Structure formats: C-alpha cells, structure tokens
Amino acid sequence: MHNLTDLLAKTKRMMEAKGVNDILITSDQRLLYNTVVVRWGKTLTYHRLGSYAVKQNLITISRSLEDAPEFVVIADIWHELLHVHFNRKQGNKAHSRLFHIYEERCPQFKDAEKYMRELCLKIYCKKHPKAHIVERNGKTYVSTPSSAPVRSSSVRAMDMIQSILNKNVFHTEEDD
Numbered sequence: 001m002h003n004l005t006d007l008l009a010k011t012k013r014m015m016e017a018k019g020v021n022d023i024l025i026t027s028d029q030r031l032l033y034n035t036v037v038v039r040w041g042k043t044l045t046y047h048r049l050g051s052y053a054v055k056q057n058l059i060t061i062s063r064s065l066e067d068a069p070e071f072v073v074i075a076d077i078w079h080e081l082l083h084v085h086f087n088r089k090q091g092n093k094a095h096s097r098l099f100h101i102y103e104e105r106c107p108q109f110k111d112a113e114k115y116m117r118e119l120c121l122k123i124y125c126k127k128h129p130k131a132h133i134v135e136r137n138g139k140t141y142v143s144t145p146s147s148a149p150v151r152s153s154s155v156r157a158m159d160m161i162q163s164i165l166n167k168n169v170f171h172t173e174e175d176d
Contacts, residue, residue, distance in 0.1 A: 001040075001066045001067075002066070002070060002073050002076075004038045004039065004040065004061060004073075005038065006060075007038075007070065007073055007074055007077055008036070008038045008077055008153065010070060011077045011078050011081060012033075013080065014074070014083070014106070014107065015105075015160070016079070017104075018105045019105075020082075020085075020102050020105055021033075023085050023102065029084060029085060029087065032057050032084045032087075033081070033084045033085070035039065036052075036056060036057050036058070036059060036081065037056075037057065037058050037059070038058075038059040038060075038061065038077060038080075039059070039060055039061070040060070040061055040062075040063055040066065041060045041061060041062045041063050042063065043062075043063055044062065044063050044064045045062045045064050046119075046120040046121075046123035046124040046125070046127065047120065047124075049061070049062045049064060049065055049076055049100055049116055049119075049120070050062060050065075050076040050077070050080045051077060052080040052081075052083035052084065054083075054087060054129055057084075059077060059080040059081070061073065061076055061077065061080075064119060064120075064123055065116075065119075068116075068119065069115070071107065071108040071111065071112055072112045072115050072116060073077045074106070074107075074112075075106050075108065075112030075113070075114070075116075076116070078103070078104065078106040078109075079103055079106075082099055082102055082103060086098070086116065093095065098125065104132075124135050129167065
C-alpha cells in the first residue's frame, strides 16, 4: 500500500514544477493547499476513486487504488488537489474546462485515467455478476441480461458506470 502523505508531497512538487500552483489566487486557497490532508477510504468503490471535502480540507482516496501503480494514485491526488484551486464555494464549477486543462498537465494522466476506467469496470462487474461489458460501434457499454430484474439502485449504478465509460472517472463530493 502506498504512503499517501509521501505521495501528496511528491504530487505537490510535480504540480509546482508544471506551473499549476500559479493559479492559487487567494491566501485562503494557499492555506488550504498547504494544510490539506489525504487518507485512504474505507471501501472498494467503482464510481468514486477520490474526493475532496472542502469543510474538512480532506482528500480521500478509494481503497480500490491501494494496489494501483504509483502514477495512478498521483493522478488521483492531483485531481483532488485541483479542487482546492477550483473551489465551488468560491463560485467555480467543479470540473470546468480550465480544471481539465490543468488536470491534463499531470504526468501520465491519460494512462492513469485508462487504468482507473478499466479498474472501475472490473470492480463493477465483480459486484454485479450479471453485468458484462459490450463493445459496439467503437463505444463501450455495460449490459445486463434483459430477463434480470432491475432495481432502482441498480439503474443508478448502471448510470454511474456508464458515465465512467463516457467521461472521466474522478468525482467530487460536491457533484452529488
């Protein structure tokens, strides 16, 4: 298991080198950034691999990533640190266009995103044995047998996994 405190410090150094910290505008943001804490979550997840809680100034990384390569965990921490910069309490959109521009400055971002997407699918299919992945017209879909009864919670889970396939796998507490 990775030492998240060490990876947080490493990620901050990488962000500094890439000029991401230049967007820290207020002293309040600088304080939050300098004092943010990171911890492992308690459970395996397939739809939320990290979150940033503004009030606690806390980044939580899903247990699903505890065996992931270091660059994947760094990409997740990088993404969550950007929420300090683009804080919605200050009127910013959680995942704005500018947010994604800075997110893509993370080294190996595309590889990390691909790894997380595949991991989410594996975990989802393990938790939902009747589900399977379908490739159609160059797109990936999650499917269940038409005879399988579908509960509303399953529909929500299917919607979430479908959004993982079509968007990015990161999620903030504020998106709920």
